[in-house]
Amino acid sequence: MISTSPVSPARLQLKIGGMSCSFCTMTIERMLMRMEGVSGVHVSLAHEEALIEYDPTLRTPLELRDTLRKFGYTVRDPDKVKAFEEQQAELRRARTLLLWGAAFTLVTLIVMILRWLGVRQPWFQPLMIALALLTTFGAGAHILGMAWQSLRRGILNQHVLLEFGAFAGLIGGVLGLFFPQVFPAHEFFAVATFITTYHLLSGWASLLVRTRASESVRRLLALQPETARRVNPDGSEDEVPVGELAIGERVRVRPGESIPVDGRVLEGASAVNEALVTGEPLPVEKSPGAEVIGGSINQTGALLVEVTRLGEESFLAQVARHIEAARAMKPGILALADRVLAWYVPAVLSFGGLAVLIWGPGAWLLSGQPDWARAVFAALAVLVMGYPCALGMATPLAMIRGGGEAARKGILMRSGAAFQVLKDIRYIVLDKTGTLTEGKPVISKQVSLSRDENGGDLLWLAASAERFSEHPLAQAVVDAARQHSIAVSTPQGFEAVPGRGVRALVEGREVLVGSPRFLAEQGVNLSPLQDALDALQVAGQTVVAVAVDGAVLGLLAIRDALKPDARETVARLRELNIEPVMLTGDNARTAQVVAAEVGIEQVFAGVLPGEKAEQVRQLQATGKRVAMVGDGINDAPALMQADVGIAIGAGTDIAIESADVVLTSGRLGAIVDAFYIGRRSYRKTAQNLILAFAFNGIGVPLAVTGLVPPYWAMLAMIASVSAVLLNSFGGRLSWQETARS
Numbered sequence: 001m002i003s004t005s006p007v008s009p010a011r012l013q014l015k016i017g018g019m020s021c022s023f024c025t026m027t028i029e030r031m032l033m034r035m036e037g038v039s040g041v042h043v044s045l046a047h048e049e050a051l052i053e054y055d056p057t058l059r060t061p062l063e064l065r066d067t068l069r070k071f072g073y074t075v076r077d078p079d080k081v082k083a084f085e086e087q088q089a090e091l092r093r094a095r096t097l098l099l100w101g102a103a104f105t106l107v108t109l110i111v112m113i114l115r116w117l118g119v120r121q122p123w124f125q126p127l128m129i130a131l132a133l134l135t136t137f138g139a140g141a142h143i144l145g146m147a148w149q150s151l152r153r154g155i156l157n158q159h160v161l162l163e164f165g166a167f168a169g170l171i172g173g174v175l176g177l178f179f180p181q182v183f184p185a186h187e188f189f190a191v192a193t194f195i196t197t198y199h200l201l202s203g204w205a206s207l208l209v210r211t212r213a214s215e216s217v218r219r220l221l222a223l224q225p226e227t228a229r230r231v232n233p234d235g236s237e238d239e240v241p242v243g244e245l246a247i248g249e250r251v252r253v254r255p256g257e258s259i260p261v262d263g264r265v266l267e268g269a270s271a272v273n274e275a276l277v278t279g280e281p282l283p284v285e286k287s288p289g290a291e292v293i294g295g296s297i298n299q300t301g302a303l304l305v306e307v308t309r310l311g312e313e314s315f316l317a318q319v320a321r322h323i324e325a326a327r328a329m330k331p332g333i334l335a336l337a338d339r340v341l342a343w344y345v346p347a348v349l350s351f352g353g354l355a356v357l358i359w360g361p362g363a364w365l366l367s368g369q370p371d372w373a374r375a376v377f378a379a380l381a382v383l384v385m386g387y388p389c390a391l392g393m394a395t396p397l398a399m400i401r402g403g404g405e406a407a408r409k410g411i412l413m414r415s416g417a418a419f420q421v422l423k424d425i426r427y428i429v430l431d432k433t434g435t436l437t438e439g440k441p442v443i444s445k446q447v448s449l450s451r452d453e454n455g456g457d458l459l460w461l462a463a464s465a466e467r468f469s470e471h472p473l474a475q476a477v478v479d480a481a482r483q484h485s486i487a488v489s490t491p492q493g494f495e496a497v498p499g500r501g502v503r504a505l506v507e508g509r510e511v512l513v514g515s516p517r518f519l520a521e522q523g524v525n526l527s528p529l530q531d532a533l534d535a536l537q538v539a540g541q542t543v544v545a546v547a548v549d550g551a552v553l554g555l556l557a558i559r560d561a562l563k564p565d566a567r568e569t570v571a572r573l574r575e576l577n578i579e580p581v582m583l584t585g586d587n588a589r590t591a592q593v594v595a596a597e598v599g600i601e602q603v604f605a606g607v608l609p610g611e612k613a614e615q616v617r618q619l620q621a622t623g624k625r626v627a628m629v630g631d632g633i634n635d636a637p638a639l640m641q642a643d644v645g646i647a648i649g650a651g652t653d654i655a656i657e658s659a660d661v662v663l664t665s666g667r668l669g670a671i672v673d674a675f676y677i678g679r680r681s682y683r684k685t686a687q688n689l690i691l692a693f694a695f696n697g698i699g700v701p702l703a704v705t706g707l708v709p710p711y712w713a714m715l716a717m718i719a720s721v722s723a724v725l726l727n728s729f730g731g732r733l734s735w736q737e738t739a740r741s
Helices: 022-033 061-070 080-116 124-139 141-151 158-178 185-211 216-221 315-329 336-367 372-385 391-408 416-424 432-436 456-465 472-483 516-521 527-538 566-575 588-598 609-620 633-641 653-658 670-703 711-729 735-740
Strands: 010-017 038-044 049-054 227-231 237-241 250-253 262-267 270-273 284-286 303-309 411-413 425-430 437-448 492-497 501-506 509-514 542-548 551-562 579-583 602-604 625-630 644-648 661-663
Touching (some): 022 038, 124 158, 124 185, 158 372, 185 372, 372 670, 416 625, 432 588, 437 472, 456 472, 472 542, 472 551, 516 542, 566 670, 579 588, 661 670
Parallel strands (some): 579 602
Antiparallel strands (some): 038 049, 227 250, 270 284, 411 661, 437 551, 501 509, 509 542
16 A cells, blocks of 8 residues: 655745735735635735735646636736846836726816706717726726626625616716616716725725835845955956855955855854844854854954855755745734625625615515616616715825824824724733833943042053954954043054954053953953852843953953833733733843843744744734834744734834834833824724715715615715815814823
8 A cells, every 4th residue: 555645835925916905905815715726816906916825736827817818807927027127117007097088087077067067968968988997997997897797706895886876877978878867978978987986096006005105125135245356266356246156165355245146154253143033233243163144244354155055055045035935924904994895885786785685676666667767767876876985095195194194293103003902902922122122232230449449440441452453342342431420541453353352552551351261361360250250140231351560350241232212112002902022132141131121021033034923923813903112124924924014213224114113312211102093093984984984884874775876975975075175184182182092
């Protein structure tokens, strides 16, 4: 008997064009999940991406792409640059269609005004017919195709609602050509033109927002140098494109340069800034045998590096994949307007059917004579009246109002998801470095055997010896001396020992500054300060030891200082019933110390970039909404995965591009302000939707009577839009009122 092991599911990540609302994400998910062999579909509306899990023995990528195309969506080129160009082309196309629709609508409006003023011309009628047909089947042809694909699969969405309204207008107009006493042809044709153009406007605005939303992956991959200095077997050097390198070749990296590839150090020693991996400001000492990562910064010494990983296997490429996967697997957010539409669309169609039943079979049962003319008129009037023009404005206007309030507090709201979800957040994941802390090494404590009680001799001697060093820790020592107004002397015989420390003569005294291990190797007895050294290291601080003329003088503790409002912000988040969680690439000891200082109980330390996104997913698996706050490249996948990503404005472009909210001031307390603004904006959205649907809620049942002319639908549009505008921007609201609400 031959046993076969199950085939591992394959993954296909696609860039999809043509999505306009969360109904589209549900449509795609339902459609693909009905296909045999498809086991999972994750669709991101904000980033127009889908991640499909499927059995490669039953389905091919081509079949999945063709299915999406048949449904009316476009599948963009997998090349990121080409995909962006295609997205720009779609935006230009949508703008062109909108301009044509706007032109048709303007002419229609002029004709309607002339008719209302009593002007009658024989060419008005054919012109109105032409404008309605050009708008519905010309500028709006792609909407018609998407509505048909949705309807034939039993999916009712905003495209279907639009086309029912538009075709009701066209049918009513055609009937008006034969029964002008019952069906006002001009008004029916005009409504078909108006609502189609409005839908084009909504689609263009939605595409515009998404096109500008995120280029983080493209920015990330640009961090890696395009060229490298290759060392040939004979010792000569050539500058070649990174793409021409092969595994096992050697490259030279000079101080201050970005490391072009992932590799292993063969020669040299240097301090390397790997903040893109760990987010930590302190450099990592590299010596022969150490691993280095492409995109990190070589700071002090020259390195000879052997290439170990290239292309898709490199660290930056893996982070890019983590970001893309997080985009596609980010939990779907069904906007409030779309939740209302889920009930509203069937309700409108039901009222249309009810009108036919009342005036057809109903009238026949009561009077013995069905009134089919009124039945048709009433059904068409219901479908025309049912299209809610203010619906598309309800959420954007509330967001504009909330966005203005946020901007005054140093907060940039980059997506509608932020307004929608902030009120539901129950976990907030906080990065340590650059978020809870300043992200810059500073002297936190001095332990001195000097007679100077303030440690002036210790700091003066250390800063003088380190004056010519380029090491970040040395700069922290020099900066501390300047802050204490200590005049730093010029050292003689300066010598840097890579990865260890420095040796110099300061006014005739031999000074050693570096790691405790370095001083011990030089024969310095550290036992007088051993207890203090152990206590500082247990507290998670980096310790620099200082010796003068062979005897230990003192210790300098270096750490990343807390932001002034970190403790207060964590406390305020707890008051909002939001549980703070720390997620950091730093070691557990340091993370626990910082967490205890700010009042955070749940800590995940030593976490790599891809693992951060997974930790966020695990929190989301509890059924609660999760926000993530960070500032570095290593935070980008988690920022993308979170229900709401919040970036510190002083952070990297990658983090900012991956976030929904940006704290432009860098003030941590702005997080709490953002929660208050998000909650109020959501309430404004709900109020706007109630106002938007109030007119339709009254008008649709009235239309069932057959007494509502089509121009009432246009008046309802104007009235509902005006009401939404007044609610969104009428009156002023102080920040104190917002905070109390």
